[in-house]
Amino acid sequence: MPKRTAEAVWTGPRDGSGEVRLGSGGGSLHYTFATRFEDAPGSNPEELLAGSLASCFTMALASRLTRNNAPPAKLTATAEVAIEKVDGDWTVTGIALHVRGDVPGLAPAAFAEHAQAAKEGCPISRALRAVPISLTIEN
Numbered sequence: 001m002p003k004r005t006a007e008a009v010w011t012g013p014r015d016g017s018g019e020v021r022l023g024s025g026g027g028s029l030h031y032t033f034a035t036r037f038e039d040a041p042g043s044n045p046e047e048l049l050a051g052s053l054a055s056c057f058t059m060a061l062a063s064r065l066t067r068n069n070a071p072p073a074k075l076t077a078t079a080e081v082a083i084e085k086v087d088g089d090w091t092v093t094g095i096a097l098h099v100r101g102d103v104p105g106l107a108p109a110a111f112a113e114h115a116q117a118a119k120e121g122c123p124i125s126r127a128l129r130a131v132p133i134s135l136t137i138e139n
Helices: 032-036 045-067 108-121 122-128
Strands: 006-011 017-022 028-030 074-086 088-100 133-138
Touching: 006 074, 045 074, 045 088, 045 122, 074 122, 088 108, 108 122, 108 133
Parallel strands: 088 133
Antiparallel strands: 006 017, 017 028, 074 088
16 A cells, blocks of 8 residues: 655744645645634644545545445535643544435435445444544434
8 A cells, every 4th residue: 555645844933834745746835823723714634534524424424335235325424623722732522423325225324324334344333432423424
């Protein structure tokens, strides 16, 4: 497997700015303290983490469903990363993962079982085991 990369460059002091460049050539994203801790336009590390988990999870779930003769027509996942001060330091305190599935012929209970297994087994979830990840399911 090739290694995946991203490069981040920060310019200036705390009120400076940063840019993260994706190794795939998929472009770059601008970030600042205001994009992270306020509502300024731009990206932030938590958004990137959310995107990583949501995309990894949908791929794992699609693979699992397909292997079990229930290929999905569509899966949509949203991840919401919470960051709070804990003992004076900013800490990711949880991730809420929500999935909606269009899986013809699959019972809701079976979908929930596969979704839970995909949440536990996708590589990004496994890397984030120190962070509680909740899952809500809609199908």
